[in-house]
Amino acid sequence: MHSHLSLDAAFSALADPTRRAILARLATGESTVNELAEPFEMSQPAISQHLKVLEDAGLVTHRVEGTKRPRRLAKPGIEAMDQWLAMLRKALEANYDRLDAVLAGMEKPKRKGGTKR
């Protein structure tokens, strides 16, 4: 079973630029902590701490391979977030679709010389 996914934790996790960069990197494939730490001027423990936040938020997961624990994106977490965002997007789009209808019902403004910039 998946652990409980908290969207709030997911979005908070995304508030940090390093964590967004880590996710961007993981979007291209599985990586070890070493590989992830490389592009950042950060210690491995610092990166591990970021990874923990991402794992707790359900966005990243790992497997065990000998002494290594390669990280990858956690699909359910990313999908839950995506779904939720799609809902928001729908609400905003609904606003603008209604605005289209409002605009269609409005009188055309009279064009006057001089109102143009």
Next chain:
Amino acid sequence: MSKMTLKTEGDTHVVVTRRFAAPPESVYRAHIDPELIQKWLLGPEGWTMPVCINEAKPGGKFRYEWSNGKGQGFFITGEYLELEPYNRTVHVERMFLPDPTPDNHVETRFEPDGTGTLMTMRMTLPDARTRAAMLATGMEGGMEASYVRLEGLLQPAVA
């Protein structure tokens, strides 16, 4: 119909664009005339805006209250900083959920686009944490903010 885009920019901005078939004058009016606002700025199906106060002048205040008819609701208040008919508005706003959220600074541009209008709404939040919180908790009414495509959120912070 024309497609809306919504993306994050840097750490603190959210940018929404949308094209409309009507000229900038009309789209601008629909954003500041309370009677018109109440017809469209409603979010998901079932929500209404029983209170819409909007003093469209620099320094003018506005207050929008939403209700879902089942006892749930929330409101935002804001102040206009700049109004350039029919090109541009700048305002700050905050939501009450019921505690106030940090101020969202919103610049909305209405540019002629053929016979229609290209609207660009650029929101600036005080910091990345606030933006994330807004994206995560805000918008039950689908108001000013925010959907962010995953690729927008996942923009690498380092080259």
